[in-house]
Amino acid sequence: MSSPLVSLIIPTQRRRDGLISAALSTFRQAGVDLNALELIIVDNDQVDSARATVRALADEAPFPVTYVHEPEPGVANARNAAMAWAKGDLIAFLDDDEEAPEGWLAALLAAMARHQADVVFGPVRGRAPETVVAHRDYLERFFSREGPAEAGLLDHYYGCGCSLLRRAALPDPKAPFSAIRNHIGGEDDLLFGQMKRDGAKFAWEPAAWVWEDPVAARLTLGYTIPRAFAYGQGPASACAAASPPDRLGVARWMAQGLLQAAVFGTLAGFKWLIRAPDFAPTLDRAARGLGKTLWWGPFKIHFYGLRAGA
Template sequence: MMASPYDGEVPRETSKHPLRALIAIATYNRAAELEALLSSLDPQAAALGADVVVVDNDAAGSARSIAEASPVVTRYVIEPEPGIAQARNRGLDEFDERYDVIIFVDDDEIAHTDWLQQHLDYLQSSGSDITLGAVYTEIPDDAPRWLREGGYLQRGIPPTGTVCPSAATNNTCVRRTAWIAAGSPRFNPAFSATGGSDTDFFQKLTERGLLIRFVAEAIVDEPTPATRLTRRWVARRMTRNGVVAGRVMAEREGRRAVVRYGFGEVRRGVRFVASDLRHRRPISATSSRTLLMGVGELYSVLGGRIYEYKRAK
């Protein structure tokens, strides 16, 4: 682990003045989803004095009409350079001294009515550096049986206060003073086409002494498109996550560490799958994820990449 930039104990802010929040939304060609998210933020953002910036990663400005028609949007900006990391960094550009916190939320989420309040209240009461909220996946009634019975797609929901090793930009709040003290890291564009720039970003923050705490009450819902209800999509996503994890680990611990860890995960995954089959139960998400994460980690050592977000030229 890298040395913390703080001298001694990491300072935690517990001041009771109202936190000024910036909600940053990166979007690309998701008009209906963006409109639903913005509707869910109204009126809670205005009630708590939060600004909302929509970063459109389409140079043609396809999200402009929706963003400008929404009463909740404070600023609409275009990031013409393609890439998730580039769009997220454009959001960070807006995160200046006017704000105490920045909240990242994906453009396909729908926030519960007290979502923002829950993030800010927990930050206030705990003095946390980063809060990670809950994401509930909405699985259609006609989803395949194996997907439902195996526990696929739904993310874990640990108790409030749980310290998490990393986070994603789908529902996460970062305190500005902590981010600055940690060196004001940015999202790495090397992950834009593959995904994983958020994993790398938040791991940098934890390595520099910041704590990520889970807030189970800060909830967003995530509808599941039909394209994600297939074995192929699920397996590809799990393997891709392994590739990302391998790349992040290799940068910090070297490729040999990735090989050791990857082989260990593959062995564990094989045991888990064999146990599922032996007991005549559906292969669980945990079993599949362990096996395919290991495969992805080993694939990353060979230079393998899965370009989930690569755009056609």
């Protein structure tokens, strides 16, 4: 019996070097049937800026590579465009700033079979260049995803990058990601939250890890602290978006966030005054707390889907 087709999906937007590293790492996967793989690269740029790069990658790929141009900006639009072209029963997501070791996909597939899971997540290891000195430890942790030391089933979920999904478990097999999160992110949180409510099984596999190499512009507090604020908005936003809305949940998250912002904001101010080395993670926790409290429309920060030159 042949293996089910696995569609590897890499969304990208004007990040040529990262895209090349990510794609090449999928070509080097070991312990899997390469004849059962395909790679879908979706270019979420207004112009088809990645077309030539993908064409060159396809010439050296050990399996079919499909280029999809989705000019309508938005992270959900990009993922859904790739899903519409993907033929696989299983969908593996890799971001265009991630690089997968040779055993990554095999570990995800083994974990899905072992746990009969609908989604498997793996760790992400943030990697900053040696030129980054200020707040280096914090920045690498910020761009990392940590989880349990042992493989097993989860009662929660993580983000879409470095994951394997069973298409049949998705609420919509062709366009599962909500467009309301196109510009702020969290489209994967909405999807996995709905899947959890529907009884989906999530698993964790420590062996299925990837590197993440953020672009230089993101390796600053000017990027990570607003992003921490946006991450903090997630729980209250999810409660508000539930059907029917979970108003008690919203109030609970807002109250928790207000306390968190007050405590860690005060502490961060003190640590800034004394130039404490752990100032950045304390400020991060304050920002996440503030995000839980200020989660609605005017406070939403757009990280995705900007037009060129915007």
